[in-house]
Amino acid sequence: MILSAPALAQAPAADAAAADAAAAEAEQGLGEIVVTATRSAQSIQKVPISMQALGAEKLQERQVKGLSDFAALLPSVSFEGIGPGRNTAFFRGIVPAGGAYASVGYYLDDMPITGTEVPDIHAYDLERVEALSGPQGTLYGAGSLAGTIRLITNKPKLDKFEFGYDVEANKYGKGDFGGQLESYINVPLAPTLAVRAMGYYRRDGGYIDNTPNNGTFNDGSSSTLTLGDNNPNTSYTLDNSDIAKDDYNTIREFGGRFQLLWQPTEGWDITPEITAQKQVARGYFGYDPRVGDLEVHDYDQTKNDDRWYQAALSIHGHIGDWDIVSATGYFKRRTRTLNDYTYYTVTYDGFGPGYESYLQFFDNCTGSGASQQCQMINPTQYYHADTHRNKFTQELRISTPKDWPFDVTVGGFYQRQKNELNTSYAIRGLDTITGYTATGGGDVAGGLIGVPAMYGIAYDEDGNPYFDTGDVINANGNPLGTMILGTQAVKGDAFYYVEQDQLYHDKAIFAEGHYNITPTLKLTGGIRYFWTDYKVRGFAGVAGSAAGVGCTTPLPDDERLTCVNTNPNAADGTGRYKEDGETHKVALDWQFQPDKMVYFNYSTGFRPGGFNRPLRIRSLGKIVNVAPFKSETLTNFEVGVKTTWNNIFRFNAAVYYEKWNNIQYGVVVSGAQGAGMTGNAGKAEVKGIEYDADLRLGKVTISTSGAFNDAKLKGDFCNFALNTETESIAQLSSCTLGEFVEGSSPPTPQVAAANGTRLPRQPRFKGTTSIRYDTDLGDYAAYIQGAALYQTGATQDLNVESNELLGNTKGFVSFDFSGGIKKDGWSVTLFLQNAFDKRGQLTRNTFCSIDFCANSSRTFTIKPQFFGIRFGQKF
Numbered sequence: 001m002i003l004s005a006p007a008l009a010q011a012p013a014a015d016a017a018a019a020d021a022a023a024a025e026a027e028q029g030l031g032e033i034v035v036t037a038t039r040s041a042q043s044i045q046k047v048p049i050s051m052q053a054l055g056a057e058k059l060q061e062r063q064v065k066g067l068s069d070f071a072a073l074l075p076s077v078s079f080e081g082i083g084p085g086r087n088t089a090f091f092r093g094i095v096p097a098g099g100a101y102a103s104v105g106y107y108l109d110d111m112p113i114t115g116t117e118v119p120d121i122h123a124y125d126l127e128r129v130e131a132l133s134g135p136q137g138t139l140y141g142a143g144s145l146a147g148t149i150r151l152i153t154n155k156p157k158l159d160k161f162e163f164g165y166d167v168e169a170n171k172y173g174k175g176d177f178g179g180q181l182e183s184y185i186n187v188p189l190a191p192t193l194a195v196r197a198m199g200y201y202r203r204d205g206g207y208i209d210n211t212p213n214n215g216t217f218n219d220g221s222s223s224t225l226t227l228g229d230n231n232p233n234t235s236y237t238l239d240n241s242d243i244a245k246d247d248y249n250t251i252r253e254f255g256g257r258f259q260l261l262w263q264p265t266e267g268w269d270i271t272p273e274i275t276a277q278k279q280v281a282r283g284y285f286g287y288d289p290r291v292g293d294l295e296v297h298d299y300d301q302t303k304n305d306d307r308w309y310q311a312a313l314s315i316h317g318h319i320g321d322w323d324i325v326s327a328t329g330y331f332k333r334r335t336r337t338l339n340d341y342t343y344y345t346v347t348y349d350g351f352g353p354g355y356e357s358y359l360q361f362f363d364n365c366t367g368s369g370a371s372q373q374c375q376m377i378n379p380t381q382y383y384h385a386d387t388h389r390n391k392f393t394q395e396l397r398i399s400t401p402k403d404w405p406f407d408v409t410v411g412g413f414y415q416r417q418k419n420e421l422n423t424s425y426a427i428r429g430l431d432t433i434t435g436y437t438a439t440g441g442g443d444v445a446g447g448l449i450g451v452p453a454m455y456g457i458a459y460d461e462d463g464n465p466y467f468d469t470g471d472v473i474n475a476n477g478n479p480l481g482t483m484i485l486g487t488q489a490v491k492g493d494a495f496y497y498v499e500q501d502q503l504y505h506d507k508a509i510f511a512e513g514h515y516n517i518t519p520t521l522k523l524t525g526g527i528r529y530f531w532t533d534y535k536v537r538g539f540a541g542v543a544g545s546a547a548g549v550g551c552t553t554p555l556p557d558d559e560r561l562t563c564v565n566t567n568p569n570a571a572d573g574t575g576r577y578k579e580d581g582e583t584h585k586v587a588l589d590w591q592f593q594p595d596k597m598v599y600f601n602y603s604t605g606f607r608p609g610g611f612n613r614p615l616r617i618r619s620l621g622k623i624v625n626v627a628p629f630k631s632e633t634l635t636n637f638e639v640g641v642k643t644t645w646n647n648i649f650r651f652n653a654a655v656y657y658e659k660w661n662n663i664q665y666g667v668v669v670s671g672a673q674g675a676g677m678t679g680n681a682g683k684a685e686v687k688g689i690e691y692d693a694d695l696r697l698g699k700v701t702i703s704t705s706g707a708f709n710d711a712k713l714k715g716d717f718c719n720f721a722l723n724t725e726t727e728s729i730a731q732l733s734s735c736t737l738g739e740f741v742e743g744s745s746p747p748t749p750q751v752a753a754a755n756g757t758r759l760p761r762q763p764r765f766k767g768t769t770s771i772r773y774d775t776d777l778g779d780y781a782a783y784i785q786g787a788a789l790y791q792t793g794a795t796q797d798l799n800v801e802s803n804e805l806l807g808n809t810k811g812f813v814s815f816d817f818s819g820g821i822k823k824d825g826w827s828v829t830l831f832l833q834n835a836f837d838k839r840g841q842l843t844r845n846t847f848c849s850i851d852f853c854a855n856s857s858r859t860f861t862i863k864p865q866f867f868g869i870r871f872g873q874k875f
Contacts, residue, residue: 052130054128156195165183210296294864340382454481632662677729708765
């Protein structure tokens, strides 16, 4: 693998010389891999941290198109999610399940794209992908608790014209056809000015079938809902035949990037660029084994329309002998999401009598007054959201002169991010219904369904509903009517609505320096002081939540934030959290031979805490306070070696021990109607080893990498519960295994996870190996390659009960094959991924809380068999 890094805007002549030298070296053995992980260009063999780099050739050979593809090639990386643009990556088993910040930094060049569910950046015209394992807080800040992934683009060149394109046709084995067209161009406009641009269009055929349910659920039971009562006259049968479709999980995306390089004077580079992408992914990218192989039962549309752009300005120059880098960025993203939410309705239907008001809604009426008769509508829920994210980032770095006996880089960082959330858990037509059945109305003696009620309904001592003639709710209603006039919509057609403005500020100053104690022994130290604050204001809840703070529903459609319940304890209703602190690192590396190094690295990372909004407890009929959650910290101790032998064998390895404190974990508290909060689950530790190796024997290259992670909880994870005396929700101060929280309904175990419980989502072992043979066929250069991906199974949730509901994933091995020829700038490649069509399980997820929706969980796997042909030319 040959990589020539930009060195944060090096001079083009130096770039060209380095590339020629690397190419010559590659003819004889392994090429040098140059990275910028430490904010300066150097060989990966000289960087005293565990990291991997995937070069452009490797990305193309392994058909990498986005996050899930390159994550498969990085042994320490796992991820969870439900499809493109809705995935979150993790390192080394550090898998938070709550909180406001991501645990992994995600960068496009120097600009962070932080947060969970990051965009699926198209991998084309990239120089490399860098994966930095362990805390990277000193240089990369709060979003890099467990590691950092960097996508490094090719930069404009001043000395030559370049143009290239690639055309691909592909197909999933039993699924649909797809393809993509990609192109780039580099044009020198003047001796000191050049532009580079790339663009692409991609269509992926689907491979998941949304099959007709034929009157049954995925477990074979009848799909007829009883609608929250024991009345045989109230029912609704779910039927998805209208939207059933084979290969329904397609992807369509297009985008591009434009960059300009200007050298106004010697030693100064100014590089503005903009990258933009639109991706529309339809359907789930996991399947339900209870339905069939690569099959699901969806009852409503699922779609993610993800569009974003990032504008960046990099300035690199020198004042005297001091090196200066300024990186400015603006990131804007909008996602509009639809998701089937039917199984949430199915769960409520299974609760039995007393839930009519959640399930029985009426419209299409005839008659009027007491004789009015209305028809029941489809009660199933669906999810729709419109989310806006805007982020401004500024970083300034200054490095000491090269002739000093030590080198230090100092810098400052500022980031402002605003998120606007508009999320509806909705029922189609709920905003225009005439009325809904009162609680108990389905089973009250003599009750008329869909007829306006005159009286309220109460329950006797035996729990039987009856008409309370002393409670007249509608004088014009029918004495036997059970329908309450009006709608339970909060806003639009939402039964439950979330409308929030979130504002984040992050500021930091940092320094990292190196000192050569001897010519072969180097000490590295770094520290970062940070200040972060977070504000959130808005509304979340059902119509009763709005009434609890004095708001009339439905809320107006044409205005936002007309009802606020985020923090009733604050005069302006705003929830606030702020924090400051520091993170640091110390590393010692010994270059005991020119091509062999051993190092020790101690580093720390952090992830800020945050505000929890109060939650409405159904049994109390009021909202209760929830304490803020604390910041997470991660401490990493790592010993590693980086060696090259005769330029034909390269072996790198690291052994590490990580201590994770105050794990942030999302909890759905008993009685909170499915609403969640974030708490701190306690402590954990990770012991592991990572390795990568390359061996080149003439025309044969063997590459392998892998990671073993033993990640487990240290101490019992005590559950969170309602304290009825203080009317607040907090973690239990002590807990006993096998005991339940007093008064909880449904019963909540005191211990959510016991000491030694395995951390979720991360396989104990994950690796990949490839064997490549290069040869000449007359005037053609040719290669063939075989590769294997393998990993063990993994748990899926830290909470033991939730994990039992989901079940563990199983280990797997899959094989990929490719081959190609090239001559005079053109190339043809054939590829076959997952050749034997294995269902390699990566993760299992639900769209709503596990307790509610485990019976509709989906299993997300590696791609099924996938094959195609690619033709490309470079000029």
